[in-house]
Amino acid sequence: MTTMMLTALIAKDFKGYFANRFFALVTVLSLVAFTGLYFLLPKTVDETLALGLVLAGAPPALEAELSNADEVRIARFATSEELQAAILAGDLPVGFVFPDDLAAQLQAGTQPQVALFLAPDVPPEFVSIYEVALQEFVFLILGQELPIEVTETVLGPDMAGAQIAPRQRMLPLLVVFILMVECLGLASLIASEVEGGTIRALLVTPLTMRGLFLAKGIFGSLFAFAQAALLLLLTGGLATQPLLNLLALLAGATMVTGVAFLIASVGRDLMSVMGWGILAMLLLALPTLSLLIPGLTSNWMRLIPSHYLVDTLFRTLNFEAGWREVGANLLVLLAYAAVLMTIGTLTLQRRFR
Protein backbone atom coordinates (compact mmCIF):
# COMPACT_ATOMS: atom_id res chain seq x y z
CA MET A 1 0.00 0.00 0.00
CA THR A 2 1.69 3.14 -1.20
CA THR A 3 0.86 6.75 -0.37
CA MET A 4 -0.14 7.23 -4.01
CA MET A 5 -2.67 4.41 -3.76
CA LEU A 6 -3.97 5.71 -0.44
CA THR A 7 -4.47 9.26 -1.64
CA ALA A 8 -6.04 8.04 -4.88
CA LEU A 9 -8.62 6.03 -2.95
CA ILE A 10 -9.36 8.80 -0.47
CA ALA A 11 -9.79 11.33 -3.29
CA LYS A 12 -12.04 8.85 -5.09
CA ASP A 13 -14.21 8.34 -1.99
CA PHE A 14 -14.42 12.08 -1.41
CA LYS A 15 -15.63 12.62 -4.96
CA GLY A 16 -17.93 9.64 -4.71
CA TYR A 17 -19.47 10.95 -1.50
CA PHE A 18 -20.26 14.33 -2.95
CA ALA A 19 -21.38 12.82 -6.25
CA ASN A 20 -24.33 11.46 -4.29
CA ARG A 21 -26.45 14.58 -4.24
CA PHE A 22 -28.54 13.37 -1.33
CA PHE A 23 -25.60 12.95 1.01
CA ALA A 24 -23.86 16.06 -0.28
CA LEU A 25 -27.00 18.03 0.50
CA VAL A 26 -27.55 16.38 3.87
CA THR A 27 -23.92 16.97 4.83
CA VAL A 28 -24.06 20.68 4.11
CA LEU A 29 -27.60 21.13 5.39
CA SER A 30 -26.99 19.31 8.64
CA LEU A 31 -23.94 21.41 9.39
CA VAL A 32 -25.82 24.62 8.64
CA ALA A 33 -29.01 23.46 10.39
CA PHE A 34 -27.28 22.17 13.51
CA THR A 35 -25.17 25.30 13.80
CA GLY A 36 -28.26 27.45 13.27
CA LEU A 37 -30.23 25.41 15.78
CA TYR A 38 -27.51 25.90 18.35
CA PHE A 39 -27.69 29.66 18.00
CA LEU A 40 -31.48 29.66 18.02
CA LEU A 41 -31.65 27.93 21.37
CA PRO A 42 -31.59 30.12 24.54
CA LYS A 43 -28.11 30.93 25.66
CA THR A 44 -28.89 32.01 29.23
CA VAL A 45 -30.60 30.53 32.22
CA ASP A 46 -33.27 32.51 34.07
CA GLU A 47 -31.67 33.37 37.43
CA THR A 48 -34.86 34.57 39.15
CA LEU A 49 -35.85 32.36 42.03
CA ALA A 50 -39.43 31.31 41.44
CA LEU A 51 -41.34 29.35 43.99
CA GLY A 52 -44.86 28.35 44.78
CA LEU A 53 -46.45 28.72 48.15
CA VAL A 54 -49.45 27.27 49.93
CA LEU A 55 -49.87 29.20 53.16
CA ALA A 56 -53.24 29.83 54.68
CA GLY A 57 -53.80 33.05 56.60
CA ALA A 58 -50.54 34.89 55.98
CA PRO A 59 -50.43 38.28 57.72
CA PRO A 60 -50.69 41.40 55.41
CA ALA A 61 -47.18 42.52 56.36
CA LEU A 62 -45.83 39.27 55.07
CA GLU A 63 -47.78 39.59 51.83
CA ALA A 64 -46.22 43.02 51.27
CA GLU A 65 -42.76 41.69 52.04
CA LEU A 66 -43.19 38.86 49.58
CA SER A 67 -44.40 41.04 46.74
CA ASN A 68 -41.45 43.45 47.15
CA ALA A 69 -38.78 40.79 46.75
CA ASP A 70 -36.72 41.49 43.60
CA GLU A 71 -35.07 38.18 42.96
CA VAL A 72 -37.83 35.97 44.28
CA ARG A 73 -41.02 35.43 42.35
CA ILE A 74 -43.64 33.84 44.55
CA ALA A 75 -46.79 32.29 43.18
CA ARG A 76 -49.56 31.61 45.70
CA PHE A 77 -51.78 28.54 45.48
CA ALA A 78 -54.82 27.61 47.45
CA THR A 79 -54.09 23.90 47.64
CA SER A 80 -51.15 21.56 47.52
CA GLU A 81 -52.63 19.87 44.42
CA GLU A 82 -52.70 23.13 42.47
CA LEU A 83 -49.10 23.83 43.37
CA GLN A 84 -47.97 20.34 42.32
CA ALA A 85 -49.80 20.69 39.03
CA ALA A 86 -47.98 23.97 38.35
CA ILE A 87 -44.62 22.35 39.07
CA LEU A 88 -45.37 19.37 36.87
CA ALA A 89 -46.43 21.75 34.09
CA GLY A 90 -43.02 23.38 34.27
CA ASP A 91 -44.32 26.75 35.56
CA LEU A 92 -42.29 26.58 38.75
CA PRO A 93 -39.24 24.66 39.92
CA VAL A 94 -40.18 24.44 43.60
CA GLY A 95 -42.98 24.99 46.06
CA PHE A 96 -43.61 24.99 49.81
CA VAL A 97 -46.83 23.76 51.38
CA PHE A 98 -47.41 24.78 54.96
CA PRO A 99 -50.03 22.98 57.01
CA ASP A 100 -53.35 24.76 57.34
CA ASP A 101 -53.11 24.66 61.15
CA LEU A 102 -49.56 26.00 61.26
CA ALA A 103 -50.33 28.56 63.93
CA ALA A 104 -52.19 26.01 66.07
CA GLN A 105 -49.35 23.50 65.82
CA LEU A 106 -46.81 26.11 66.79
CA GLN A 107 -48.91 27.19 69.73
CA ALA A 108 -49.28 23.59 70.83
CA GLY A 109 -45.47 23.21 70.64
CA THR A 110 -45.53 20.47 68.04
CA GLN A 111 -43.14 20.33 65.10
CA PRO A 112 -45.00 21.36 61.92
CA GLN A 113 -44.34 19.44 58.74
CA VAL A 114 -43.66 21.57 55.66
CA ALA A 115 -43.78 19.82 52.31
CA LEU A 116 -41.16 20.82 49.75
CA PHE A 117 -42.07 19.89 46.17
CA LEU A 118 -39.35 19.94 43.53
CA ALA A 119 -39.36 19.89 39.76
CA PRO A 120 -37.40 16.99 38.28
CA ASP A 121 -34.56 19.13 36.96
CA VAL A 122 -33.65 20.90 40.18
CA PRO A 123 -29.98 20.15 40.89
CA PRO A 124 -29.34 18.30 44.15
CA GLU A 125 -27.17 21.09 45.50
CA PHE A 126 -30.10 23.48 45.15
CA VAL A 127 -32.31 21.41 47.44
CA SER A 128 -30.37 22.43 50.52
CA ILE A 129 -30.54 26.05 49.36
CA TYR A 130 -34.30 25.79 49.20
CA GLU A 131 -34.34 24.28 52.67
CA VAL A 132 -32.35 27.25 54.00
CA ALA A 133 -34.71 29.57 52.12
CA LEU A 134 -37.58 27.85 53.83
CA GLN A 135 -36.04 28.44 57.26
CA GLU A 136 -35.62 32.11 56.33
CA PHE A 137 -39.17 32.19 55.19
CA VAL A 138 -40.41 30.78 58.49
CA PHE A 139 -38.32 33.35 60.27
CA LEU A 140 -39.99 36.02 58.15
CA ILE A 141 -43.44 34.74 59.07
CA LEU A 142 -42.93 34.21 62.74
CA GLY A 143 -40.04 36.48 63.57
CA GLN A 144 -38.10 33.65 65.14
CA GLU A 145 -36.47 30.40 64.22
CA LEU A 146 -38.58 27.42 64.87
CA PRO A 147 -37.92 23.76 64.30
CA ILE A 148 -39.86 22.50 61.35
CA GLU A 149 -39.67 19.22 59.58
CA VAL A 150 -39.23 19.32 55.80
CA THR A 151 -40.33 16.50 53.55
CA GLU A 152 -38.94 16.62 50.00
CA THR A 153 -40.81 15.26 47.03
CA VAL A 154 -39.46 15.28 43.50
CA LEU A 155 -42.28 15.44 41.01
CA GLY A 156 -41.65 13.43 37.83
CA PRO A 157 -38.26 12.02 36.90
CA ASP A 158 -35.32 13.40 38.82
CA MET A 159 -33.28 15.58 36.45
CA ALA A 160 -30.50 16.50 38.78
CA GLY A 161 -27.83 18.82 37.47
CA ALA A 162 -29.71 20.47 34.68
CA GLN A 163 -29.04 24.16 35.00
CA ILE A 164 -27.38 24.34 31.61
CA ALA A 165 -28.41 26.56 28.73
CA PRO A 166 -30.54 24.49 26.35
CA ARG A 167 -28.22 24.92 23.40
CA GLN A 168 -25.21 23.83 25.43
CA ARG A 169 -27.23 20.81 26.48
CA MET A 170 -28.08 20.08 22.85
CA LEU A 171 -24.56 20.41 21.49
CA PRO A 172 -23.38 16.83 22.18
CA LEU A 173 -26.60 15.58 20.59
CA LEU A 174 -25.89 17.63 17.49
CA VAL A 175 -22.36 16.25 17.37
CA VAL A 176 -23.65 12.67 17.51
CA PHE A 177 -26.19 13.43 14.79
CA ILE A 178 -23.61 14.95 12.48
CA LEU A 179 -21.29 11.98 13.01
CA MET A 180 -24.15 9.64 12.19
CA VAL A 181 -24.97 11.53 8.99
CA GLU A 182 -21.40 10.92 7.84
CA CYS A 183 -21.67 7.32 9.00
CA LEU A 184 -24.76 6.80 6.80
CA GLY A 185 -23.02 8.46 3.88
CA LEU A 186 -19.98 6.22 4.16
CA ALA A 187 -22.09 3.08 4.57
CA SER A 188 -24.07 4.02 1.49
CA LEU A 189 -20.88 4.69 -0.46
CA ILE A 190 -19.46 1.27 0.41
CA ALA A 191 -22.74 -0.51 -0.31
CA SER A 192 -22.92 1.16 -3.72
CA GLU A 193 -19.35 0.02 -4.46
CA VAL A 194 -20.25 -3.55 -3.59
CA GLU A 195 -23.49 -3.36 -5.54
CA GLY A 196 -21.80 -1.80 -8.58
CA GLY A 197 -18.93 -4.29 -8.55
CA THR A 198 -16.25 -1.60 -8.44
CA ILE A 199 -14.74 -3.23 -5.36
CA ARG A 200 -13.94 -6.28 -7.53
CA ALA A 201 -12.15 -4.06 -10.01
CA LEU A 202 -10.11 -2.46 -7.23
CA LEU A 203 -9.09 -5.80 -5.79
CA VAL A 204 -7.60 -7.19 -9.01
CA THR A 205 -4.98 -4.45 -8.85
CA PRO A 206 -1.99 -4.46 -6.48
CA LEU A 207 -4.32 -2.94 -3.88
CA THR A 208 -4.81 -5.31 -0.94
CA MET A 209 -8.02 -5.75 1.01
CA ARG A 210 -6.23 -4.33 4.05
CA GLY A 211 -5.16 -1.29 2.06
CA LEU A 212 -8.67 -0.75 0.79
CA PHE A 213 -10.09 -0.77 4.31
CA LEU A 214 -7.34 1.43 5.61
CA ALA A 215 -8.20 4.03 2.97
CA LYS A 216 -11.92 3.78 3.69
CA GLY A 217 -11.30 3.96 7.44
CA ILE A 218 -9.11 7.03 7.09
CA PHE A 219 -11.55 8.73 4.75
CA GLY A 220 -14.58 7.93 6.94
CA SER A 221 -12.94 8.91 10.21
CA LEU A 222 -11.36 12.13 8.96
CA PHE A 223 -14.45 13.23 7.10
CA ALA A 224 -16.76 12.67 10.06
CA PHE A 225 -14.18 14.23 12.39
CA ALA A 226 -13.85 17.33 10.18
CA GLN A 227 -17.62 17.81 10.12
CA ALA A 228 -18.01 17.47 13.88
CA ALA A 229 -14.95 19.64 14.58
CA LEU A 230 -16.35 22.32 12.30
CA LEU A 231 -19.62 22.23 14.21
CA LEU A 232 -17.78 22.65 17.52
CA LEU A 233 -15.64 25.40 16.06
CA LEU A 234 -18.66 27.33 14.80
CA THR A 235 -20.51 26.96 18.09
CA GLY A 236 -17.55 27.89 20.25
CA GLY A 237 -17.18 24.38 21.56
CA LEU A 238 -13.45 24.41 20.98
CA ALA A 239 -12.89 27.42 23.21
CA THR A 240 -12.38 25.18 26.23
CA GLN A 241 -10.27 22.03 26.25
CA PRO A 242 -9.80 22.02 22.45
CA LEU A 243 -7.34 19.12 22.39
CA LEU A 244 -9.46 17.00 24.64
CA ASN A 245 -12.59 17.71 22.65
CA LEU A 246 -10.85 17.07 19.34
CA LEU A 247 -9.50 13.77 20.60
CA ALA A 248 -12.99 12.79 21.75
CA LEU A 249 -14.37 13.72 18.33
CA LEU A 250 -11.68 11.72 16.55
CA ALA A 251 -12.46 8.68 18.67
CA GLY A 252 -16.17 9.23 18.04
CA ALA A 253 -15.56 9.57 14.30
CA THR A 254 -13.57 6.34 14.25
CA MET A 255 -16.32 4.65 16.22
CA VAL A 256 -19.02 5.68 13.73
CA THR A 257 -16.79 4.61 10.84
CA GLY A 258 -16.73 1.15 12.39
CA VAL A 259 -20.51 1.33 12.65
CA ALA A 260 -20.65 2.38 8.98
CA PHE A 261 -18.63 -0.71 8.05
CA LEU A 262 -21.08 -2.87 9.99
CA ILE A 263 -24.07 -1.23 8.31
CA ALA A 264 -22.46 -1.64 4.87
CA SER A 265 -21.81 -5.31 5.55
CA VAL A 266 -25.52 -6.00 6.14
CA GLY A 267 -27.05 -3.39 3.82
CA ARG A 268 -27.58 -4.57 0.26
CA ASP A 269 -28.76 -1.28 -1.21
CA LEU A 270 -29.43 2.31 -0.26
CA MET A 271 -32.78 1.51 1.37
CA SER A 272 -31.45 -1.25 3.59
CA VAL A 273 -28.45 0.90 4.49
CA MET A 274 -30.90 3.63 5.53
CA GLY A 275 -32.95 1.17 7.55
CA TRP A 276 -30.00 -0.18 9.48
CA GLY A 277 -28.48 3.28 9.71
CA ILE A 278 -31.52 4.84 11.33
CA LEU A 279 -31.60 1.98 13.84
CA ALA A 280 -27.96 2.63 14.69
CA MET A 281 -28.58 6.35 14.85
CA LEU A 282 -31.40 5.93 17.33
CA LEU A 283 -29.31 3.66 19.48
CA LEU A 284 -26.30 5.96 19.47
CA ALA A 285 -28.50 8.99 20.13
CA LEU A 286 -30.02 7.45 23.26
CA PRO A 287 -27.31 8.69 25.64
CA THR A 288 -27.98 12.24 24.52
CA LEU A 289 -31.51 11.90 25.89
CA SER A 290 -30.03 11.58 29.34
CA LEU A 291 -28.67 15.10 28.90
CA LEU A 292 -32.03 16.44 27.91
CA ILE A 293 -33.81 14.51 30.65
CA PRO A 294 -31.23 13.72 33.32
CA GLY A 295 -33.67 11.49 35.19
CA LEU A 296 -33.52 9.04 32.28
CA THR A 297 -29.89 8.19 32.90
CA SER A 298 -29.60 4.51 33.65
CA ASN A 299 -26.63 2.27 34.14
CA TRP A 300 -27.43 0.25 31.03
CA MET A 301 -26.95 3.37 28.93
CA ARG A 302 -23.28 3.17 29.75
CA LEU A 303 -23.15 0.12 27.49
CA ILE A 304 -23.88 2.31 24.49
CA PRO A 305 -20.55 3.48 23.06
CA SER A 306 -21.72 7.01 22.28
CA HIS A 307 -22.41 7.59 26.00
CA TYR A 308 -18.71 8.18 26.54
CA LEU A 309 -18.52 10.72 23.74
CA VAL A 310 -21.65 12.52 24.86
CA ASP A 311 -20.67 12.52 28.51
CA THR A 312 -17.16 13.73 27.75
CA LEU A 313 -18.37 16.59 25.57
CA PHE A 314 -21.12 17.51 28.00
CA ARG A 315 -18.72 17.75 30.90
CA THR A 316 -15.95 19.58 29.04
CA LEU A 317 -18.32 22.01 27.33
CA ASN A 318 -20.42 22.80 30.38
CA PHE A 319 -18.37 22.06 33.48
CA GLU A 320 -14.87 22.73 32.19
CA ALA A 321 -13.91 19.17 32.97
CA GLY A 322 -10.31 18.36 32.15
CA TRP A 323 -8.21 15.32 31.30
CA ARG A 324 -8.38 14.05 34.87
CA GLU A 325 -12.16 14.18 35.02
CA VAL A 326 -12.92 12.64 31.64
CA GLY A 327 -9.76 10.63 31.05
CA ALA A 328 -11.48 7.37 31.91
CA ASN A 329 -14.31 8.27 29.54
CA LEU A 330 -11.84 8.87 26.74
CA LEU A 331 -10.12 5.56 27.32
CA VAL A 332 -13.41 3.68 27.16
CA LEU A 333 -14.39 5.65 24.04
CA LEU A 334 -11.10 4.83 22.34
CA ALA A 335 -11.50 1.17 23.27
CA TYR A 336 -15.03 1.14 21.85
CA ALA A 337 -13.78 2.85 18.67
CA ALA A 338 -11.04 0.23 18.26
CA VAL A 339 -13.43 -2.66 18.90
CA LEU A 340 -16.14 -1.37 16.56
CA MET A 341 -13.61 -0.58 13.84
CA THR A 342 -12.13 -4.07 14.12
CA ILE A 343 -15.49 -5.83 14.10
CA GLY A 344 -16.73 -3.62 11.25
CA THR A 345 -13.64 -4.28 9.15
CA LEU A 346 -13.71 -8.03 9.72
CA THR A 347 -17.43 -8.25 8.94
CA LEU A 348 -17.11 -6.22 5.77
CA GLN A 349 -14.06 -8.19 4.63
CA ARG A 350 -16.06 -11.35 5.12
CA ARG A 351 -18.76 -10.00 2.84
CA PHE A 352 -16.25 -9.12 0.13
CA ARG A 353 -14.73 -12.56 0.22
Place this chain on the structure above:
Amino acid sequence: MPIPSIIAEQLVYRYGSLLAVDQISFQVASGEIFGFLGPNGAGKSTTVKMLTGQLRPQAGQITILGIDVARHPKRMQARIGVCFELTNLYETMSGAENLHLFARLFGVRSFDADALLRRVGLDGRGKDKVEGYSKGMKQRLMIARALVNQPDVLFLDEPTEGLDPTSAQAIRHVIREEQMRGATIFLTTHDMHEADLLCDRVAFLDRGTIVALDTPHTLKQQYGQRMVYVEVLAPDGTLQRREIMLDRADTPAEVAALLQGEQVVTLHSAEATLEDIFIRITGRGLAS
Protein backbone atom coordinates in the same frame (compact mmCIF):
# COMPACT_ATOMS: atom_id res chain seq x y z
CA MET B 1 5.27 -24.07 -27.68
CA PRO B 2 6.79 -20.77 -26.45
CA ILE B 3 7.17 -20.09 -22.72
CA PRO B 4 3.71 -20.28 -21.18
CA SER B 5 2.30 -17.11 -19.60
CA ILE B 6 -0.47 -19.06 -17.89
CA ILE B 7 -0.19 -22.54 -16.45
CA ALA B 8 -3.28 -24.02 -14.82
CA GLU B 9 -2.93 -27.45 -13.28
CA GLN B 10 -5.76 -29.63 -12.00
CA LEU B 11 -7.95 -26.74 -10.87
CA VAL B 12 -10.98 -27.59 -8.76
CA TYR B 13 -13.68 -25.33 -7.35
CA ARG B 14 -16.99 -26.23 -5.73
CA TYR B 15 -19.93 -24.08 -4.67
CA GLY B 16 -21.39 -26.28 -1.97
CA SER B 17 -22.35 -29.52 -3.69
CA LEU B 18 -22.01 -28.01 -7.18
CA LEU B 19 -18.72 -28.85 -8.84
CA ALA B 20 -18.09 -25.76 -10.95
CA VAL B 21 -14.57 -26.54 -12.11
CA ASP B 22 -13.42 -30.14 -12.26
CA GLN B 23 -9.68 -30.68 -12.48
CA ILE B 24 -8.99 -28.59 -15.53
CA SER B 25 -5.46 -28.06 -16.82
CA PHE B 26 -4.17 -25.94 -19.70
CA GLN B 27 -1.36 -23.65 -20.69
CA VAL B 28 -1.41 -20.37 -22.60
CA ALA B 29 1.68 -19.32 -24.49
CA SER B 30 3.18 -15.86 -24.25
CA GLY B 31 1.65 -13.56 -26.87
CA GLU B 32 -1.17 -15.96 -27.63
CA ILE B 33 -4.88 -15.12 -27.83
CA PHE B 34 -6.53 -17.97 -26.00
CA GLY B 35 -10.28 -18.43 -26.21
CA PHE B 36 -12.11 -19.97 -23.28
CA LEU B 37 -15.47 -20.99 -24.67
CA GLY B 38 -18.55 -22.52 -23.22
CA PRO B 39 -22.20 -21.96 -22.38
CA ASN B 40 -23.39 -20.11 -19.29
CA GLY B 41 -22.68 -22.11 -16.16
CA ALA B 42 -19.86 -24.11 -17.76
CA GLY B 43 -17.34 -22.78 -15.21
CA LYS B 44 -15.71 -20.04 -17.29
CA SER B 45 -16.17 -17.19 -14.81
CA THR B 46 -15.08 -19.33 -11.86
CA THR B 47 -11.92 -20.29 -13.72
CA VAL B 48 -11.18 -16.66 -14.58
CA LYS B 49 -11.75 -15.64 -10.96
CA MET B 50 -9.20 -18.24 -9.90
CA LEU B 51 -6.72 -17.16 -12.57
CA THR B 52 -7.00 -13.49 -11.61
CA GLY B 53 -6.67 -14.14 -7.89
CA GLN B 54 -10.26 -13.36 -6.96
CA LEU B 55 -10.93 -16.94 -5.86
CA ARG B 56 -8.52 -19.37 -4.34
CA PRO B 57 -8.63 -22.80 -6.02
CA GLN B 58 -9.74 -25.58 -3.71
CA ALA B 59 -7.25 -27.82 -5.46
CA GLY B 60 -4.65 -27.36 -8.15
CA GLN B 61 -2.10 -24.70 -8.92
CA ILE B 62 -1.91 -21.60 -11.09
CA THR B 63 1.26 -19.98 -12.34
CA ILE B 64 1.03 -16.74 -14.28
CA LEU B 65 4.14 -15.12 -15.71
CA GLY B 66 6.13 -17.49 -13.55
CA ILE B 67 4.40 -16.31 -10.36
CA ASP B 68 2.59 -18.72 -8.07
CA VAL B 69 -0.80 -17.02 -7.83
CA ALA B 70 -1.75 -18.58 -4.50
CA ARG B 71 1.42 -17.30 -2.85
CA HIS B 72 1.86 -13.93 -4.52
CA PRO B 73 -1.51 -12.80 -5.87
CA LYS B 74 -0.71 -9.09 -5.67
CA ARG B 75 2.61 -9.49 -7.46
CA MET B 76 0.76 -11.27 -10.25
CA GLN B 77 -2.13 -8.74 -10.29
CA ALA B 78 0.35 -5.91 -10.80
CA ARG B 79 1.14 -7.39 -14.22
CA ILE B 80 -2.31 -8.30 -15.48
CA GLY B 81 -5.30 -6.39 -16.75
CA VAL B 82 -8.87 -7.55 -16.21
CA CYS B 83 -11.94 -6.50 -18.15
CA PHE B 84 -15.08 -7.77 -16.43
CA GLU B 85 -18.22 -8.94 -18.16
CA LEU B 86 -20.49 -6.61 -16.20
CA THR B 87 -19.75 -2.91 -16.24
CA ASN B 88 -18.16 -1.86 -12.97
CA LEU B 89 -16.93 1.66 -13.55
CA TYR B 90 -17.26 4.64 -11.25
CA GLU B 91 -20.26 6.14 -12.98
CA THR B 92 -20.14 9.53 -11.27
CA MET B 93 -16.52 10.04 -12.25
CA SER B 94 -15.36 10.96 -15.73
CA GLY B 95 -13.75 8.45 -18.06
CA ALA B 96 -10.33 10.04 -17.56
CA GLU B 97 -10.76 10.08 -13.77
CA ASN B 98 -11.56 6.37 -13.83
CA LEU B 99 -8.36 5.69 -15.74
CA HIS B 100 -6.24 7.95 -13.54
CA LEU B 101 -7.53 6.23 -10.40
CA PHE B 102 -6.49 2.80 -11.64
CA ALA B 103 -3.19 4.11 -13.00
CA ARG B 104 -2.37 5.33 -9.51
CA LEU B 105 -3.41 2.01 -7.99
CA PHE B 106 -0.97 0.32 -10.36
CA GLY B 107 1.69 2.85 -9.46
CA VAL B 108 1.89 4.26 -13.00
CA ARG B 109 3.35 7.74 -12.55
CA SER B 110 3.41 9.19 -16.05
CA PHE B 111 0.09 8.21 -17.49
CA ASP B 112 -1.54 9.63 -20.61
CA ALA B 113 -5.27 9.03 -20.27
CA ASP B 114 -6.06 10.88 -23.50
CA ALA B 115 -3.86 8.60 -25.56
CA LEU B 116 -5.49 5.51 -24.10
CA LEU B 117 -8.96 6.94 -24.60
CA ARG B 118 -8.04 7.70 -28.19
CA ARG B 119 -6.97 4.09 -28.70
CA VAL B 120 -10.39 2.83 -27.71
CA GLY B 121 -12.25 5.46 -29.69
CA LEU B 122 -13.24 7.67 -26.78
CA ASP B 123 -11.19 10.71 -27.67
CA GLY B 124 -12.93 13.90 -26.67
CA ARG B 125 -15.17 12.11 -24.14
CA GLY B 126 -12.63 11.76 -21.33
CA LYS B 127 -14.06 14.60 -19.28
CA ASP B 128 -17.65 13.35 -19.53
CA LYS B 129 -19.13 11.43 -16.64
CA VAL B 130 -19.36 7.71 -17.30
CA GLU B 131 -23.06 7.66 -16.41
CA GLY B 132 -23.67 9.48 -19.69
CA TYR B 133 -21.82 6.90 -21.79
CA SER B 134 -23.55 4.35 -24.02
CA LYS B 135 -23.05 0.64 -23.35
CA GLY B 136 -20.45 0.40 -26.10
CA MET B 137 -18.54 3.38 -24.73
CA LYS B 138 -18.54 1.92 -21.25
CA GLN B 139 -17.23 -1.37 -22.56
CA ARG B 140 -14.45 0.43 -24.43
CA LEU B 141 -13.59 2.32 -21.25
CA MET B 142 -13.47 -1.01 -19.39
CA ILE B 143 -10.95 -2.23 -21.95
CA ALA B 144 -8.95 0.97 -21.56
CA ARG B 145 -8.96 0.55 -17.78
CA ALA B 146 -7.58 -2.96 -18.18
CA LEU B 147 -4.70 -1.50 -20.20
CA VAL B 148 -3.54 1.30 -17.88
CA ASN B 149 -0.60 -0.76 -16.59
CA GLN B 150 0.34 -2.18 -20.03
CA PRO B 151 -0.38 -5.69 -18.76
CA ASP B 152 1.58 -8.74 -19.78
CA VAL B 153 -1.58 -10.82 -19.55
CA LEU B 154 -4.99 -9.44 -20.38
CA PHE B 155 -8.16 -11.19 -19.18
CA LEU B 156 -11.24 -10.23 -21.16
CA ASP B 157 -14.63 -11.55 -20.12
CA GLU B 158 -17.19 -11.28 -22.93
CA PRO B 159 -15.68 -8.01 -24.16
CA THR B 160 -18.05 -7.54 -27.10
CA GLU B 161 -21.20 -8.96 -25.55
CA GLY B 162 -24.27 -7.03 -26.67
CA LEU B 163 -22.31 -4.36 -28.54
CA ASP B 164 -23.06 -2.79 -31.89
CA PRO B 165 -20.83 -3.95 -34.76
CA THR B 166 -18.74 -0.76 -34.73
CA SER B 167 -17.94 -0.98 -31.01
CA ALA B 168 -17.24 -4.71 -31.30
CA GLN B 169 -14.90 -4.09 -34.21
CA ALA B 170 -13.07 -1.36 -32.28
CA ILE B 171 -12.55 -3.71 -29.35
CA ARG B 172 -11.27 -6.51 -31.60
CA HIS B 173 -8.82 -4.04 -33.09
CA VAL B 174 -7.47 -3.15 -29.62
CA ILE B 175 -7.15 -6.84 -28.75
CA ARG B 176 -5.05 -7.46 -31.85
CA GLU B 177 -2.92 -4.40 -31.06
CA GLU B 178 -2.28 -5.77 -27.58
CA GLN B 179 -1.22 -9.09 -29.04
CA MET B 180 1.15 -7.24 -31.37
CA ARG B 181 2.60 -5.48 -28.31
CA GLY B 182 3.36 -8.91 -26.90
CA ALA B 183 0.56 -9.31 -24.39
CA THR B 184 -1.08 -12.65 -23.77
CA ILE B 185 -4.86 -12.47 -24.12
CA PHE B 186 -7.22 -14.76 -22.23
CA LEU B 187 -10.60 -14.29 -23.88
CA THR B 188 -13.69 -15.70 -22.21
CA THR B 189 -16.73 -15.81 -24.44
CA HIS B 190 -19.65 -17.81 -25.61
CA ASP B 191 -19.53 -16.03 -28.97
CA MET B 192 -17.94 -18.69 -31.18
CA HIS B 193 -17.76 -16.37 -34.16
CA GLU B 194 -15.68 -13.91 -32.20
CA ALA B 195 -13.41 -16.66 -30.94
CA ASP B 196 -12.94 -17.85 -34.49
CA LEU B 197 -11.98 -14.34 -35.60
CA LEU B 198 -9.53 -13.64 -32.81
CA CYS B 199 -8.16 -16.72 -31.12
CA ASP B 200 -4.99 -18.65 -31.85
CA ARG B 201 -6.31 -21.52 -29.78
CA VAL B 202 -9.59 -22.24 -28.05
CA ALA B 203 -10.66 -24.46 -25.19
CA PHE B 204 -14.23 -25.76 -25.00
CA LEU B 205 -15.48 -25.88 -21.44
CA ASP B 206 -18.54 -27.92 -20.58
CA ARG B 207 -19.83 -28.77 -17.10
CA GLY B 208 -16.57 -27.74 -15.49
CA THR B 209 -14.24 -29.72 -17.72
CA ILE B 210 -12.29 -28.95 -20.89
CA VAL B 211 -13.71 -31.15 -23.62
CA ALA B 212 -11.53 -29.91 -26.48
CA LEU B 213 -8.51 -27.64 -26.83
CA ASP B 214 -6.74 -26.72 -30.06
CA THR B 215 -6.55 -24.14 -32.83
CA PRO B 216 -9.89 -23.35 -34.47
CA HIS B 217 -8.53 -24.67 -37.77
CA THR B 218 -7.49 -28.01 -36.27
CA LEU B 219 -10.78 -28.40 -34.46
CA LYS B 220 -12.64 -27.78 -37.68
CA GLN B 221 -10.46 -30.26 -39.47
CA GLN B 222 -10.91 -32.81 -36.73
CA TYR B 223 -14.59 -32.45 -35.97
CA GLY B 224 -16.14 -30.33 -38.73
CA GLN B 225 -17.68 -31.32 -42.03
CA ARG B 226 -16.92 -29.21 -45.12
CA MET B 227 -19.89 -28.65 -47.39
CA VAL B 228 -20.78 -27.20 -50.78
CA TYR B 229 -24.02 -25.26 -50.89
CA VAL B 230 -25.60 -24.94 -54.34
CA GLU B 231 -28.66 -22.99 -55.49
CA VAL B 232 -30.26 -24.28 -58.72
CA LEU B 233 -33.09 -22.99 -60.83
CA ALA B 234 -35.88 -25.57 -60.92
CA PRO B 235 -38.07 -26.11 -64.06
CA ASP B 236 -40.93 -24.27 -62.34
CA GLY B 237 -38.68 -21.22 -61.94
CA THR B 238 -38.12 -21.51 -58.19
CA LEU B 239 -34.72 -21.62 -56.48
CA GLN B 240 -33.81 -24.93 -54.84
CA ARG B 241 -30.96 -25.50 -52.39
CA ARG B 242 -28.67 -28.52 -52.56
CA GLU B 243 -25.96 -29.58 -50.07
CA ILE B 244 -22.99 -31.74 -51.07
CA MET B 245 -20.57 -33.06 -48.48
CA LEU B 246 -16.93 -32.50 -49.31
CA ASP B 247 -14.05 -34.88 -48.60
CA ARG B 248 -15.96 -37.99 -49.79
CA ALA B 249 -14.91 -40.27 -52.62
CA ASP B 250 -17.96 -39.50 -54.74
CA THR B 251 -17.94 -35.74 -54.13
CA PRO B 252 -16.29 -34.81 -57.53
CA ALA B 253 -18.78 -36.90 -59.47
CA GLU B 254 -21.71 -35.48 -57.55
CA VAL B 255 -20.57 -31.90 -58.21
CA ALA B 256 -19.94 -32.61 -61.89
CA ALA B 257 -23.39 -34.16 -62.33
CA LEU B 258 -24.98 -31.17 -60.71
CA LEU B 259 -23.15 -28.70 -62.93
CA GLN B 260 -24.02 -30.64 -66.08
CA GLY B 261 -27.60 -31.50 -65.31
CA GLU B 262 -28.91 -28.46 -63.45
CA GLN B 263 -28.96 -24.73 -63.98
CA VAL B 264 -26.66 -23.61 -61.16
CA VAL B 265 -27.31 -20.09 -59.85
CA THR B 266 -24.89 -19.95 -56.88
CA LEU B 267 -22.27 -22.31 -55.55
CA HIS B 268 -20.08 -21.88 -52.48
CA SER B 269 -18.21 -24.01 -50.02
CA ALA B 270 -18.45 -23.65 -46.24
CA GLU B 271 -16.64 -25.15 -43.32
CA ALA B 272 -18.13 -26.06 -39.97
CA THR B 273 -18.37 -23.28 -37.39
CA LEU B 274 -16.95 -23.61 -33.89
CA GLU B 275 -20.51 -23.71 -32.67
CA ASP B 276 -21.26 -26.72 -34.88
CA ILE B 277 -18.20 -28.41 -33.44
CA PHE B 278 -19.12 -27.56 -29.87
CA ILE B 279 -22.56 -29.07 -30.41
CA ARG B 280 -21.03 -32.10 -31.99
CA ILE B 281 -18.63 -32.64 -29.07
CA THR B 282 -20.97 -31.85 -26.18
CA GLY B 283 -24.30 -32.75 -27.69
CA ARG B 284 -25.77 -29.39 -26.66
CA GLY B 285 -25.73 -25.81 -27.83
CA LEU B 286 -24.16 -22.77 -26.24
CA ALA B 287 -27.45 -21.35 -25.08
CA SER B 288 -28.16 -24.34 -22.83
